Amino acid sequence: MTSWTPPSYLAALFIVFVVHRILVFRRNARKLAHLPGLRSLFSPASPFGALIPTSFWNPGLNWLWLWRNQVYPKYNLDTISNIPYLAGIPAIYTRSMESARQILAVKGGQFFKNDDTTLVLRPYGHNLVTVNGSEWSRHRRIMNPAFTPETYAFVWEEAANLYAELMKAEGWVDQEEVFVPVVEEITTKFALLLISRCAFGHSIPWNAEEDPNKSTEAGMPFAEAISIVSRSAIPRLVIPGWMYMLPIKSLRDIQTAHTTLESFLRDLIRSRREELSLSQPDNTKGDRKDVFRLLLQANEGEETLHLSDEELIGNTHLLMNAGHETTAKTLQAAIGFLALYEDIQEEAYQEIQEVLRASDSDDIAFKDYPKLVKVQSCFLEASRLFPAASAMYRETASTVALKTDDTPGHEVILEVGTWVIVDSVGLHHNPKYFPDPEEFRPSRWYGVGESDYSTFSLGPRACIGRRFALTESVRFISSLLLDWRLHIILNEGESREEWRKRVMRGAQGLTFGVGGVPVRLTRR
Numbered sequence: 286m287t288s289w290t291p292p293s294y295l296a297a298l299f300i301v302f303v304v305h306r307i308l309v310f311r312r313n314a315r316k317l318a319h320l321p322g323l324r325s326l327f328s329p330a331s332p333f334g335a336l337i338p339t340s341f342w343n344p345g346l347n348w349l350w351l352w353r354n355q356v357y358p359k360y361n362l363d364t365i366s367n368i369p370y371l372a373g374i375p376a377i378y379t380r381s382m383e384s385a386r387q388i389l390a391v392k393g394g395q396f397f398k399n400d401d402t403t404l405v406l407r408p409y410g411h412n413l414v415t416v417n418g419s420e421w422s423r424h425r426r427i428m429n430p431a432f433t434p435e436t437y438a439f440v441w442e443e444a445a446n447l448y449a450e451l452m453k454a455e456g457w458v459d460q461e462e463v464f465v466p467v468v469e470e471i472t473t474k475f476a477l478l479l480i481s482r483c484a485f486g487h488s489i490p491w492n493a494e495e496d497p498n499k500s501t502e503a504g505m506p507f508a509e510a511i512s513i514v515s516r517s518a519i520p521r522l523v524i525p526g527w528m529y530m531l532p533i534k535s536l537r538d539i540q541t542a543h544t545t546l547e548s549f550l551r552d553l554i555r556s557r558r559e560e561l562s563l564s565q566p567d568n569t570k571g572d573r574k575d576v577f578r579l580l581l582q583a584n585e586g587e588e589t590l591h592l593s594d595e596e597l598i599g600n601t602h603l604l605m606n607a608g609h610e611t612t613a614k615t616l617q618a619a620i621g622f623l624a625l626y627e628d629i630q631e632e633a634y635q636e637i638q639e640v641l642r643a644s645d646s647d648d649i650a651f652k653d654y655p656k657l658v659k660v661q662s663c664f665l666e667a668s669r670l671f672p673a674a675s676a677m678y679r680e681t682a683s684t685v686a687l688k689t690d691d692t693p694g695h696e697v698i699l700e701v702g703t704w705v706i707v708d709s710v711g712l713h714h715n716p717k718y719f720p721d722p723e724e725f726r727p728s729r730w731y732g733v734g735e736s737d738y739s740t741f742s743l744g745p746r747a748c749i750g751r752r753f754a755l756t757e758s759v760r761f762i763s764s765l766l767l768d769w770r771l772h773i774i775l776n777e778g779e780s781r782e783e784w785r786k787r788v789m790r791g792a793q794g795l796t797f798g799v800g801g802v803p804v805r806l807t808r809r
């Protein structure tokens with residue numbers, strides 16, 4: 286008689302496991318209509334797979350960037366599948382504009398955002414970006430009236446004020462030459478202080494030392510709290526709650542940052558409600574122009590579509606997060622490219638000069654913003670090469686015939702519950718829509734309508750903050766170019782192309798963007 290020793294138990298278990306995984310793999314391949322594509326140990330869309338860096342056995346989150354020119358051409362397809370051998374959800378990835386339009390359409394309800402993929406975006410509960418169907422319409426109807434031309438005029442004005450504060454506080458006013466080791470440090474501060482002012486009416490000076498409310502009751506400066514909450518969003522998905530009680534500083538900081546932010550959001554709602562109810566024509570606070578004020582006003586005026594306090598907190602946090610890191614990273618990329626391509630920088634500068642000459646003024650007025658087509662196109666082109674929302678996740682709500690590319694009849698039948706991901710990096714590097722996709726060519730965007738600014742997504746669910754981001758960025762770049770010439774900093778013997786390869790590399794965090802870019806500014 287055979288005796289079952291521990292090694293033979295283990296071998297039997299291993300065989301059962303392998304057979305189980307083979308069956309799961311085959312079922313997943315069927316589910317994804319046997320589309321060819323990436324086969325990996327973990328799925329990049331699982332928290333575990335996302336946290337491990339990209340390597341040949343684990344695509345990780347950054348495969349969209351690192352393998353952008355390899356994976357789709359390898360299969361000669363614009364829509365591929367990813368099936369993990371070990372763990373994670375199998376998914377379809379597409380870089381086809383036709384598929385993207387179908388997946389992102391709201392009408393028809395074929396696709397929705399599921400709770401698993403939006404978990405990272407709702408540390409304080411559901412909000413506009415995480416809901417679907419009639420819930421989404423309700424949130425959007427309250428949020429839309431907060432984004433008006435008056436809001437953008439306010440953004441323009443505050444962006445100019447912040448730039449002036451930056452010049453003073455960083456000691457740049459009297460300098461002929463300035464080295465900025467990491468542009469993102471400046472653009473993140475700019476975008477964060479701007480969203481605080483224009484979205485919440487919360488004014489933090491550029492120089493934190495001058496902030497009368499620098500330390501909150503919870504003991505952490507507000508700006509630091511937002512930065513920690515944003516950086517820890519993905520790790521928080523895998524760190525169990527009890528670990529925050531351990532005497533480990535980084536974990537304690539994450540906890541404090543969350544408490545700080547949540548109490549700020551609750552106070553904001555309470556104090557603004559009071560202001561609204563007391564609002565008199567001669568009351569200056571009642572005249573606030575910020576997004577939150579308009580949002581609350583729309584909400585208080587609605588009886589049936591009303592957002593609850595929890596939903597207001599969720600949306601306020603969303604605006605704060607979606608509204609600063611995305612813009613900061615894209616601005617950094619735009620500044621890096623402008624420094625690299627001096628001829629394009631000069632064209633943008635000449636455009637600003639023309640606007641000034643035509644208006645006979647020494648500063649650019651908000652009304653002249655539509656004339657700054659070249660400046661705006663530099664930002665849009667940087668956003669194409671480094672789209673802050675690198676992937677848009679959806680799930681099929683029913684059996685769907687998904688168009689796989691632009692050829693009529695090219696489609697796959699997907700069953701209900703299939704994950705489908707619009708690969709925004711792939712889409713925006715697809716030579717079908719963007720010839721010579723690696724080239725920084727802002728002129729691609731001349732004359733393109735706003736609804737086709739695809740890095741902000743397409744259709745009615747496209748980014749609500751699109752114009753907000755464009756307004757602040759065009760103002761910031763214009764102010765910078767008016768004062769400074771931007772230069773890259775080359776290593777000895779390095780060519781400009783080599784600099785681009787070394788510095789302009791994609792890095793995926795909560796949002797996607799270029800890693801730290803250093804630049805040198807010389808006075809014009």
Ligand code: HEM
Binds near residue numbers: 678747
């Ligand atoms: C360069 C800057 C930005 C980029 C590239 C960007 C990109 C995007 C994209 C691609 C989406 C669609 C996501 C999806 O459906 O899965 C989106 C949605 C959204 N964005 Fe932005 N965004 C930017 C700036 C902003 C700003 C400044 C704000 C707020 C002030 C903002 C607020 C939102 C909100 C609330 C949504 C959800 C819209 C909805 O589902 O109806 N974004 N953004």
